Amino acid sequence: MTKITYIPPEGDAAEAQWGRYLFNANVPLEVSDRHILAKAATNPHFRVESESEAGAVRAEPAKPEPPKPAKPKPGKKARA
Numbered sequence: 001m002t003k004i005t006y007i008p009p010e011g012d013a014a015e016a017q018w019g020r021y022l023f024n025a026n027v028p029l030e031v032s033d034r035h036i037l038a039k040a041a042t043n044p045h046f047r048v049e050s051e052s053e054a055g056a057v058r059a060e061p062a063k064p065e066p067p068k069p070a071k072p073k074p075g076k077k078a079r080a
Contacts, residue, residue, distance in 0.1 A: 003028035004040045005047040011043075 006023035038045035
């Protein structure tokens with residue numbers, strides 16, 4: 001079974017309602033809804049843990065890459 005843990009940002013409520021699930025802060029909850037599992041995997045305030053044959057495996061959300069600096073247009077000099 002897959003578990004989701006709600007990790008509230010500082011100052012947020014200690015629980016969150018998502019569909020039919022009530023998440024208490026920092027307490028893993030078993031979830032079977034695939035839509036919620038997919039959404040939680042990309043939400044930085046939720047941690048998704050799934051069981052595999054080797055044991056528990058955590059799937060942390062991917063962190064966005066920082067923006068790349070803009071390339072100068074042809075014929076123009078880059079500012080220093």
